[in-house]
Amino acid sequence: MYQVLNQIHSPADVKKLNLQALTTLASDIREALFNRLTKIGGHCGPNLGSVEAEIALHYVFNSPVDKFVFDVSHQSYTHKMLTGRKAGYIDDTRFGEDSGYTNPDESEHDFFNIGHTSTSISLATGLARARDLLHGKENIIAFIGDGSLSGGEALEGLDYAGSELGSNLIVIVNDNEMAIAENHGGIYKNLKELRDTNGKAEHNLFKAFGLDYVYEPNGNDIASLVRVFESVKDSSHPVVVHIHTQKGKGYTPAETDQETWHWHPPFDRATGKATVNWGGGESYEDLTSNYLVQKAKSDPKVLVISPAMPMALGLGPEKRQMIGPVQYTDCGIAEEQAIAMASGAAKRGAKPVVITNATFLQRTYDQMAQDTALNNSAIAVILNFSAFNTMTDVTHLGIYINSIYGNIPNVRVLAPTNKAEYMAMMEYAIDQNDHPTIVLVPGNGVVNDNRPADKDYAQVKFRVEEQGSKVAIMALGDFYQRGEALSRQVEKELGFKPTLVNPRFASDIDCETLERLKENHQLVVTLEDGIVQGGFGEKIAAFYGDSSMKVLVYGLEKKFYDRYNPEELLANLGMTTDAMTQKIATTLRVSQ
Amino acid sequence: MYQVLNQIHSPADVKKLNLQALTTLASDIREALFNRLTKIGGHCGPNLGSVEAEIALHYVFNSPVDKFVFDVSHQSYTHKMLTGRKAGYIDDTRFGEDSGYTNPDESEHDFFNIGHTSTSISLATGLARARDLLHGKENIIAFIGDGSLSGGEALEGLDYAGSELGSNLIVIVNDNEMAIAENHGGIYKNLKELRDTNGKAEHNLFKAFGLDYVYEPNGNDIASLVRVFESVKDSSHPVVVHIHTQKGKGYTPAETDQETWHWHPPFDRATGKATVNWGGGESYEDLTSNYLVQKAKSDPKVLVISPAMPMALGLGPEKRQMIGPVQYTDCGIAEEQAIAMASGAAKRGAKPVVITNATFLQRTYDQMAQDTALNNSAIAVILNFSAFNTMTDVTHLGIYINSIYGNIPNVRVLAPTNKAEYMAMMEYAIDQNDHPTIVLVPGNGVVNDNRPADKDYAQVKFRVEEQGSKVAIMALGDFYQRGEALSRQVEKELGFKPTLVNPRFASDIDCETLERLKENHQLVVTLEDGIVQGGFGEKIAAFYGDSSMKVLVYGLEKKFYDRYNPEELLANLGMTTDAMTQKIATTLRVSQ
Incomplete structure (x- = not known):
């Protein structure tokens, strides 16, 4: 198991291998992919299809001096395995070490946290401009799938590279003939023409943008890839390397039903059937x-x-x-x-x-x-x-x-x-x-309670679901059920029934309802499923700013949270029912 | 004066003219452009260059059934004159009727308020899709300058039109070889190749996107334009008409220094010199x-x-x-x-x-x-x-x-x-x-007062410029001077010196300073040069929500304001020094 992969601790180890060993490495990596993907799920098609390309990249180029930028970076698993992170694939106890995307916190071989499409070329032009400014000599490589090419940012990047850079930039277009679903857009007609003519079609989008262009039909063949990458290494100018790969390569179900297998939950390798049933019931x-x-x-x-x-x-x-x-x-x-x-x-x-x-x-x-x-x-x-x-x-x-x-x-x-x-x-x-x-779309499962819904939302109107006094809980969207729980707890612990409001509008305030609450409430508590800054609760706080109404604004903070446990996060923010009830009690005491 | 333009009340009148009259109309329109532009300024180069094209469009197509979408729409003056709005150009008392951009409130011939670049193709594809859905038959025409083509949205639009639409859409690329400054990007090398080869260059960006393509070198010749527009009218599929025009056509200074004359303040026609000196002194x-x-x-x-x-x-x-x-x-x-x-x-x-x-x-x-x-x-x-x-x-x-x-x-x-x-x-x-x-960048002129500035803004720290009590005025950025005036007025009218804070950070709050203010202040007043919703003041209001500190949040509203008088707007929002002082007095009285 993993006979070659076991020897790989850094890209230097890849460079020592001969073609046969590189080929074995590819099958080791596919095994490692299966190990992770069958057990915790993830991006199947993109990673299975780019194993050979990423091996060849590390064989030819010298990372991290030469710099790779993976578009979306959901296809970077092979790159991760070759850069000291194979444990996240072959050791079931260490899956959590790997984010599933490139991540500079994990490795010096990653330069950006990336998860949105179509950004790699623009980011790479920045690396290249700075390299030129600082008299560096390294290769800058953007690795972008065909699906990502239709995004405006990617097209702006191609346009820039096509005339304004004038120095080394290698854009590898990993053409597997699919976005997540089938591709849509004129670009894809052109990619097909290019594939069908071995890169020699009459029209060539990349050349029209002013870029040099090379086509490589054997995108899952390491020898071919090494040859084409060697040919553009240290290029003095921007060049597009268009490689044709097979999405889901090496796993029949993923090769056959590419949309389903772009991302897949844990599955049984033999049958291709999902081994978990997330959700279930109504969705x-x-x-x-x-x-x-x-x-x-x-x-x-x-x-x-x-x-x-x-x-x-x-x-x-x-x-x-x-x-x-x-x-x-x-x-x-x-x-x-x-x-x-x-x-x-x-x-x-x-x-x-x-x-x-x-x-x-x-x-x-x-x-x-x-x-x-x-x-x-x-x-x-x-x-x-x-x-x-x-x-x-x-x-x-x-x-x-x-x-x-x-x-x-x-x-x-x-x-x-x-x-x-x-x-x-x-x-x-x-x-x-x-x-x-x-x-x-609500994120807490399909709630079938008996509250009926209005048909017309032309006027901004909050809905008072339960009339009480002293405290009004405004529980927005997904956090409505937390508002209900808080209301019950307040009634039980503090001895009065609060008002429960379903604001419905996250973008606007209903001044009439807010004004009316002043009559017999001292405190408004807002709960929202999003960051507080610029959100719903702050609008409420500003409305009551010059009045004696107090406002507690609950929600997430303006932060980049990563792979958190949702309930733990809320606990840390003081958003358990208990903690909020206590805070309400304190606030009421102070204001009395 | 305006011998032909005087007869034009709607596009129907344009269709009645022969070629000679159309040519006279073009020079009438240039005179009308000069009348407006010399007196109140505006977009010179783009409008002078597209007179013939817009006349030919109205001659060939049937607006508003056929629909024009002008990119940026800063070049739509001719279109406006031909669609019942010439008074905004020839009658000096009525300049204000015209927004300088397309505007559905002005005319049924305008479909969108537009001022940002690169949107016309995408908007036009929407008109076209809906037309197909509703079994309409009209032509949809996007009119886009070469400069706007480099924007991602425009490229996404071309890509979509190149394969997903399959019905009538006419994209007129008005190539005057300039953005506001010179063009940058690979696209412009390709446009040059196309101009140099009369549209027959080896590479063709538009064809590579899957679009049909026609080139017309004489973009300032009405007969040629009418011919080419007739040839694509009622096209069954998307087609790009690439026309070559001269930016600033008909006015030597604007033809010569195209960057300066893209937009120009009022000027003397004989000398080309600006007749107003906006700003002056330091800028x-x-x-x-x-x-x-x-x-x-x-x-x-x-x-x-x-x-x-x-x-x-x-x-x-x-x-x-x-x-x-x-x-x-x-x-x-x-x-x-x-x-x-x-x-x-x-x-x-x-x-x-x-x-x-x-x-x-x-x-x-x-x-x-x-x-x-x-x-x-x-x-x-x-x-x-x-x-x-x-x-x-x-x-x-x-x-x-x-x-x-x-x-x-x-x-x-x-x-x-x-x-x-x-x-x-x-x-x-x-x-x-x-x-x-x-x-x-501040918008209220260069202020040289004696307040020194810190060098380091790594830590979020508000600066207390004047220490007072009871009321703290947090006057952000451009509104700092209004805060100063308010502070003086409060001291004079209400008999105490408020604290004056220069927050410096529009994005964050300095909790330490805010906390300290609680000691001897009852009211915080925030002033900001932007909309209140999601802005600075709401963050302050939320911070103080559970305390006895009152907060008055001043700023603009979440609205699309258009061509307003800035001081009148502030007055309407209760933001004169007097009105704010009164409100502060009231708020303090209530809270005492």
């Missing part, structure tokens, strides 16, 4: 995708748009087909395009609905502000994974959404507290003609 | 550009980066040359590239400093958060026009910056209150190795 992904299919069928004006993330809300190939190509469009990894196109479509009378992950919407501040909100285009955006307890990788946190989109004029952010409210808000967001409206 | 643009030249000379690690906006901080061609091409780089209109490249350069030991306008930095939320702040790359960003009283066009407001960048972990936003502090903060931001640091 918001199923609810959303089923709803969208039905909604599109019943209303021909509905236009579903996804920037390469249909599966973020359960919209697999079959459901996409049910919606059909007139009403469903994937613009590739191009969030700016998705939002601006939605705005245009709304102005022409369609009902656009954009679906993606919260963390990726960050890429569209300006498109949401200028293209959309300034024009008050009534688009709907459904965001998954905005909850603090769903994705905990520092690169994929959804906890900043309220502080971003809650402060753009005209934009409404709706935070539902149960299934009925989520479904009603989604329906409203799509049908309305009022405002750009973002609906956050 | 932050001169101070900044002189400083950057000197800093780059004295420190070879300094790398000045601008996304096509060097003149935002006075860095004209001569000063750019003094810094030299190793230490100065322009990445074209590509803000994402600018910030990500800066992050990369910082990681490799350079001292990157990005200069641009506040409103354009909005395009980089994700690059600042993920590429930069998450990696704590110590880049410097110098932002002009973040003040509420500098740019008042709704598309160019800088008042959102604190709510955006003040809520990203690790990012520091510094708001200086006088010249000494601005210069010290800029020096610190460039030399430090602590955090991504944004320095806001």
Whole structure:
């Protein structure tokens, strides 16, 4: 087991190997990948497909003097194994040491924490410019998948490199013919032409950007890769090396169903079946995708748009087909395009609905502000994974959404507290003609309580779910259930029934309700599933600033949290029911 | 005067004209442009260059059924004159009716408020998708300058149109060989090749994206333009029409010095000299550009980066040359590239400093958060026009910056209150190795008071400029002088001397200072030059939420203000010195 990998402690050890040993190393690494992936899950397709390329990179180049920047960096497992971190793959007790993305805290061979797509070329041009300024001589290598190429930042990077750099930069385009789902965009027609002509097609996007270009069809063959990398090493100018690899290489299920196997939960290697059943029962992904299919069928004006993330809300190939190509469009990894196109479509009378992950919407501040909100285009955006307890990788946190989109004029952010409210808000967001409206998918499982939901969210109106006195608990979205628990505890411990408010709007305040609370309340407690800074609670605190109402603002801090335990984090922030009850008691005592 | 233009009340009138009359119309329109531009200033080069193209568009297409989307829309003056809005050009009493950008409130021929670059193709794809959905048949036309093409959103739009649309979309690339300054990026080498070969170059960026392509060299000749537009009208698929025009056409100074004449203040037509002397005396643009030249000379690690906006901080061609091409780089209109490249350069030991306008930095939320702040790359960003009283066009407001960048972990936003502090903060931001640091250029003229500035801003520390009691006035950045005035007035009217605090950090709070204020203050008043929501004051209000300290939060509202009178706006918000003094008196009375 791992006969060659066992000898690898740093890239220097890779350079000593002959071709046969390198080939054995590749199969060792695939075994190590299986060891980790079958047990804890992770990015399967991208890593299985790039084993040979990353071995060849370390064989040819001299890391960390020569510098690799992996786009998204979800495909960097092989690089990690070759740079002193194989324990995170072969030792089951040490999986936790590895973040799944490049991470400078782990190794001097990593230069950036990366998890969003399309950034590698731009970051690499920066390394290259500084190298030139400081009279360095090393190679700078960006390693980018075909899927990431459609992002505006990557295209800006290619454009810059194509004329402004004039020195060494090697952009390796790892073309496995897929984004997470199938690719969308004119670029991909061109990549296909280039593959079909062994790099000699009439049109060549990279050359049109002013870049030198080399094609290598055998992207899973170490000898070929070593040859092509040697040929561009120490290049005096930017060059694109287009390599053709097979996503999921070496594992039939992953080779066959590439969308499912892009990222996969723990699985049985023999059958390819998942060995855990996360969620189970009702899921918001199923609810959303089923709803969208039905909604599109019943209303021909509905236009579903996804920037390469249909599966973020359960919209697999079959459901996409049910919606059909007139009403469903994937613009590739191009969030700016998705939002601006939605705005245009709304102005022409369609009902656009954009679906993606919260963390990726960050890429569209300006498109949401200028293209959309300034024009008050009534688009709907459904965001998954905005909850603090769903994705905990520092690169994929959804906890900043309220502080971003809650402060753009005209934009409404709706935070539902149960299934009925989520479904009603989604329906409203799509049908309305009022405002750009973002609906956050709840992150704490499907809650089926008996609270009915309003249909209309045109007016900012908080909902008083339980009338009490003295203390008003405003529990936003996902934290509503924590608000309920806090309310019970306060009643039990402090002897009075507090008021429980479901704010529903994360972006705005309902001054009328806030004003009325002054009558028989001394304290307002806000709870929100996101950072406090720029968020919901601060708006409440400012509203009451000149009054005698006290305000306790609870939420996360403005920090880059990484792979945390959600409940521990809340405990550290004083957000257990007990701690908050105590704090309420203290605050009331002081103010009396 | 205006013999043909006088007959034009709508596009229908244009269609009736013969070629000779169309040509006369073009010179009428240039006269009308001169009438407005010489008297109130505006975008000269872009409008002078596109007169014939916009006449031909209205001659060939049928607006508003056929729909034009003008990129940036600063070149849409001719379109406006042809669609019922000529009074804004020929009648000096009615200049104010015209926003200088497309504006749906002005006319049914405008579909979007637009002022940022690179958005037209994406917006147009949305119009086109919705048209297809609703079985419409009209032409959708995006009109985009060559300078705007380098923006990621535009490239994402081309990529989408190149394969996913499959129906009518006409992208007119108005190639005048310039952004505001000279163009930068590989795209521009390709455009030159295409011009030099009459559209037949070996490489063609547009075809590589999968688009159909037509070249028209005579972009200022109406007959040629009509011919080429007729040839693509009702196209069944997306097509790029690349037209070559002359920026500043018809006015020698503007044809000769295109950078100076992109936008110009009022001028004497005979001499080309400005007839107003805005500013005069010391300016932050001169101070900044002189400083950057000197800093780059004295420190070879300094790398000045601008996304096509060097003149935002006075860095004209001569000063750019003094810094030299190793230490100065322009990445074209590509803000994402600018910030990500800066992050990369910082990681490799350079001292990157990005200069641009506040409103354009909005395009980089994700690059600042993920590429930069998450990696704590110590880049410097110098932002002009973040003040509420500098740019008042709704598309160019800088008042959102604190709510955006003040809520990203690790990012520091510094708001200086006088010249000494601005210069010290800029020096610190460039030399430090602590955090991504944004320095806001003051908007209220160069203040030379005697307050000295600290050199080090590594620790968040508010500065108590004047110690008093009862009321603490926290006057951020540009509003510091208003805080001073308020302090004097409070002392005079209310009979006690308040404490005056210069917070310096717009992004963070200094808990120690805030805590200490509790000892002998009852009220904190925050003043900020930006929207309150997500801004500085709300952080203060939340800090004091559970204490007996009252907080009054003053600033602008979360709104899209357009072409306002700054002092009137403040008066409407209750922000005159008198009104605030009264409010302070009331608040103190209630709390006693």
